Amino acid sequence: MAHPRPRLRRASISGAVLFSMVIGLVWWTLAPMFGRAEAAETVGISKVAGADWRPELGEPLFIAVLGTDVRNGPPGGGGGRCDAIHIVAINPQLKAGTILNFPRDSKIAGYTKVNAACTGGVGPMVQALRSATGIPIQYYVTTEFTHFTNLINDLGGVDVNVPYNMRDSFSGADFRPGVIRMDGRAALAFSRNRYDTPRGDFSRTDNQGLFMLASLAKFRAEAADPHRIFDYLQAGRRHLKTDVPIHEAIKLLMLARQVDPAAVKNITINGSTGSSGGASVVFLAPGDTYNRVKDDGIY
16 A cells, blocks of 8 residues: 655645745735836836737737936826837837837927927827827836936946947036946936937937847846846836736736847937927928838837
8 A cells, every 4th residue: 555755745845835935925026016107206117008919919019118307206197298209119029129219309299399298197198109100009118317217226237338429517428439337327317418419309319229228138138147137126126116917017028038139220210400389399200110110010
């Protein structure tokens, strides 16, 4: 007659306890992120109402990335203007994509300067971008000065390849060309500089795209290290808030690990400066850019 094996049984029980502890730790880390994305002073990650993304059907992913000039407060709560305006497009099959960069003073979707759409909250800005481009944005990310800088600091900075000399007293940008490890303060200055650049606001939005690509490169390089992943989760616990369902958030993270920054084009929408109603504005000339990206996320 066979008798139970105490060691095997104890090992099974220990394994179950360990698994439960791991699940509990992960949930403790992730749970504070999930809820209303504008419920606290955070970096907000939200899903567009009624939108759906089905990567299993080959649908491209479209995310609006919006940085407001709010110094310290809910980035999606209104009261500030959007000084960083982008659409990130990713093709889930090709693991490639495009960043579309929009100058903040663009005259589109009925706004003399589209950055003013954020003053009533980020919803109108997302709708303005969808209306102007025809791109079915499914998610949007919002941030403001304080949580942007703190998040970068908590993750140990980002290595950015500065394209040219910058010395701008307004933004605080003071850089020489080449790769520089930027902390939160330096990253904010680099992303805000528009006075000491070749093309003003066009260059600023282009540099913001460069910073996003550098951030993606950092994430991919560190995502294989379990210790660094825990650091990312902890930083997320402190600085992120999202209403994206957890199973969708996991899909987004998994895709980010697979996309090579070298396969993502950084495209600033063409245009020219002029005046409208006494205000200095940017008249965009996108050509076929929106249609090309809308089809499969690739420019």
